[in-house]
Amino acid sequence: MKNNDPFKMRKTSLNVLQSLSIMLSLFFLSSFSSKENQSHKSSNSEIVIENPAIKVSVDKTTGSFAVLEKKSGQLWQSDPWENAAGILELSGNDGKKQSVNISKSKTITVTKKSNLVITIDFKNPVLEKDVVAEEVSIQTELRLDTKEGKLDVEIVSFKGGKFKLLELKYPTRAFSLETDVDKGAVVIPQKQGVISPSYIFPMNGGAFCRWDDATYLAKSTGTLDLFNASGLSMPWWGTYNEKSAVIGIVDEASRPKMFYNINNNGQYLYNPEGKMSPNKRIAFLDPVWNLKKANEKKIISYQFISKGNYVDMAKVYRKEAIKRGYFVSLEDKAKRDPDVKKLAGAVYMGVYGGYPHYVNMPGMAFTFEQLQNMIKTTHDELKVDNAFFHAWGTFSNFVPNCWPISEALGGVSKLKEAVDLTKKYGYLYSSYHAYSATLENDPKFDTGLFAKDANGKLKNTGSRWANIDQNKQLSLAQKNLEKEIEALGLEADITDISFSYFADEDNTGCFNLAKYLDSKNLVNGTEHGQQQYIPYFDMFEGMTYLNSNLSEISHRAPLFNLVYHDAIAVFGKIQDPDNQISENGDFRVKSLRNMLFGVGSTIFFSPYEFDGMKDMIKMANQLVCPVNRETFFSELKSHEYLSPDFNLQKSKFTSGTEVIVNLGPVKQKTKEGLEIPAFGYQVTFKDGKVKKGSFQLSVN
Numbered sequence: 024m025k026n027n028d029p030f031k032m033r034k035t036s037l038n039v040l041q042s043l044s045i046m047l048s049l050f051f052l053s054s055f056s057s058k059e060n061q062s063h064k065s066s067n068s069e070i071v072i073e074n075p076a077i078k079v080s081v082d083k084t085t086g087s088f089a090v091l092e093k094k095s096g097q098l099w100q101s102d103p104w105e106n107a108a109g110i111l112e113l114s115g116n117d118g119k120k121q122s123v124n125i126s127k128s129k130t131i132t133v134t135k136k137s138n139l140v141i142t143i144d145f146k147n148p149v150l151e152k153d154v155v156a157e158e159v160s161i162q163t164e165l166r167l168d169t170k171e172g173k174l175d176v177e178i179v180s181f182k183g184g185k186f187k188l189l190e191l192k193y194p195t196r197a198f199s200l201e202t203d204v205d206k207g208a209v210v211i212p213q214k215q216g217v218i219s220p221s222y223i224f225p226m227n228g229g230a231f232c233r234w235d236d237a238t239y240l241a242k243s244t245g246t247l248d249l250f251n252a253s254g255l256s257m258p259w260w261g262t263y264n265e266k267s268a269v270i271g272i273v274d275e276a277s278r279p280k281m282f283y284n285i286n287n288n289g290q291y292l293y294n295p296e297g298k299m300s301p302n303k304r305i306a307f308l309d310p311v312w313n314l315k316k317a318n319e320k321k322i323i324s325y326q327f328i329s330k331g332n333y334v335d336m337a338k339v340y341r342k343e344a345i346k347r348g349y350f351v352s353l354e355d356k357a358k359r360d361p362d363v364k365k366l367a368g369a370v371y372m373g374v375y376g377g378y379p380h381y382v383n384m385p386g387m388a389f390t391f392e393q394l395q396n397m398i399k400t401t402h403d404e405l406k407v408d409n410a411f412f413h414a415w416g417t418f419s420n421f422v423p424n425c426w427p428i429s430e431a432l433g434g435v436s437k438l439k440e441a442v443d444l445t446k447k448y449g450y451l452y453s454s455y456h457a458y459s460a461t462l463e464n465d466p467k468f469d470t471g472l473f474a475k476d477a478n479g480k481l482k483n484t485g486s487r488w489a490n491i492d493q494n495k496q497l498s499l500a501q502k503n504l505e506k507e508i509e510a511l512g513l514e515a516d517i518t519d520i521s522f523s524y525f526a527d528e529d530n531t532g533c534f535n536l537a538k539y540l541d542s543k544n545l546v547n548g549t550e551h552g553q554q555q556y557i558p559y560f561d562m563f564e565g566m567t568y569l570n571s572n573l574s575e576i577s578h579r580a581p582l583f584n585l586v587y588h589d590a591i592a593v594f595g596k597i598q599d600p601d602n603q604i605s606e607n608g609d610f611r612v613k614s615l616r617n618m619l620f621g622v623g624s625t626i627f628f629s630p631y632e633f634d635g636m637k638d639m640i641k642m643a644n645q646l647v648c649p650v651n652r653e654t655f656f657s658e659l660k661s662h663e664y665l666s667p668d669f670n671l672q673k674s675k676f677t678s679g680t681e682v683i684v685n686l687g688p689v690k691q692k693t694k695e696g697l698e699i700p701a702f703g704y705q706v707t708f709k710d711g712k713v714k715k716g717s718f719q720l721s722v723n
Contacts, residue, residue: 493532
């Protein structure tokens with residue numbers, strides 16, 4: 024019924040006018056506030072440099088800096104806890120370590136050298152009980168690009184006086200996200216990569232308990248090395264919110280560690296005093312510079328991306344990787360050795376019969392005739408199109424002496440028959456090789472292979488898998504590998520364990536081994552994939568190990584493959600194959616993630632388990648391999664999370680292939696209304712054909 028009451032109509036009109044007046048006031052106030060934020064007017068206490076993309080303001084009192092990314096209007100403030108420019112760790116004559124905020128130095132001098140360069144000198148920081156660290160000084164420099172949103176941050180010089188300078192977090196807590204205020208994430212390229220959201224998001228009860236507990240405990244803080252077995256796989260990291268992203272790219276000559284603090288309030292800083300932290304929870308990533316390495320460059324370049332996220336960061340770094348020469352495409356590798364094409368859509372099959380742990384291992388060793396039968400069954404019964412057999416336990420000696428081929432298992436002739444069978448089917452084969460370890464359970468255990476320090480003392484005695492001197496590994500490979508290649512007619516080689524970056528050592532020995540293996544022109548693979556070995560290898564058996572604490576508070580993201588998918592074939596790790604349940608998921612989750620990320624399937628088993636692997640091998644061949652085969656030479660163009668709980672995800676490859684998966688137990692819909700069942704998938708191939716389905720649990 025119409026309302027014609029004039030009083031009510033006048034009252035409604037007045038209400039509307041009042042509402043419009045309030046809205047206009049709020050609009051002008053909002054516009055004014057937004058303008059103030061975007062301009063970030065400088066005060067007399069700041070010195071400013073800027074270019075068309077960003078504006079950097081340095082506080083003359085503290086030496087800390089803020090960055091305004093102009094296009095989005097995002098102002099990245101300095102440290103929200105202490106307004107600290109950096110945190111210095113040092114020790115005095117008594118050996119006691121102390122951490123000090125360098126913004127509390129007695130003298131801080133900020134000098135504008137040009138319109139694009141500022142230097143900051145910190146002298147005589149104040150320690151506990153107001154003790155001044157006399158003659159301690161640190162000089163840093165901020166340099167802007169002429170046009171782009173790029174800021175180089177360098178520690179130019181430092182002096183310790185009577186103190187020993189240990190490490191410096193600089194810049195500290197920069198580009199941080201306030202928990203549950205900023206909707207964004209920290210981005211860490213560990214293993215394939217992870218993102219850690221800066222806000223509470225939907226998750227099942229058990230997962231939420233772990234997530235929330237971790238953010239108040241030490242599990243949400245830690246330090247990661249660059250390039251080792253459990254460190255970062257690429258030299259960059261960053262943060263992003265809804266307006267802007269910041270990626271920090273480490274200079275080639277620099278080797279900082281990365282400290283992470285994810286939604287933590289810094290209670291760890293106050294525990295020794297028995298006090299509660301006054302800080303708000305934030306997420307940040309700090310470079311940690313080793314000041315004991317005086318001659319090492321200490322530069323990190325920050326790039327600011329309007330409306331950017333983790334994908335944009337990876338694509339920024341992809342350009343840098345190409346520029347630095349780490350990117351060698353799979354297409355170019357296949358031109359040199361056409362057998363590289365056999366990796367496309369392959370199931371990586373690890374057959375464990377012992378070695379390097381034990382030779383001819385009871386209950387697990389296999390004969391070469393049994394190996395032939397497994398290869399034949401894989402082709403004839405399981406209908407696997409592409410496979411790479413990696414056999415452990417084929418030699419009669421322990422590593423690093425990878426020769427002779429075991430006569431007890433059938434000798435050279437029987438193993439060659441197995442290798443010939445893989446060639447007949449278009450498969451690849453390699454025995455297990457390693458040259459970095461001599462094992463305590465080996466009757467020929469040889470400490471003479473160990474590295475020694477300047478005083479002749481054995482090094483790395485506590486490292487079972489990396490105790491051999493790097494510079495002796497090449498000769499160990501040269502001693503036998505070529506004999507094996509000739510005897511078996513090998514087309515591929517897997518050399519395990521050797522290729523990690525050792526931060527405090529000269530790594531020339533590792534690279535010499537990699538170059539030698541590359542010179543054999545085989546399909547070349549190794550584990551612990553990291554970018555510096557991409558020019559020498561065609562495939563990685565897994566990436567660096569994932570930090571177990573990060574796994575509880577993060578989501579997997581294909582950061583490595585967003586950069587390098589078309590440069591290196593990545594498969595699952597032997598210690599965490601797709602047929603095993605682990606913190607990385609079960610067969611369903613791993614298979615769906617493999618399609619999404621462009622990763623090959625890995626099935627690892629002892630011979631007595633082979634029959635139990637058949638169904639998973641068939642499923643991997645039917646589901647993962649066709650996607651991997653089509654996208655093998657393609658760039659992973661994009662990846663995105665489509666649901667608030669991060670389970671529904673989509674990726675696109677430059678081949679035109681699109682993959683949507685649901686990693687969770689509840690069906691979900693895309694915003695376009697496409698429904699993906701629990702543990703389900705939809706793949707659109709480049710010819711337009713669509714394949715969809717889901718993993719089902721059933722009881723017979």
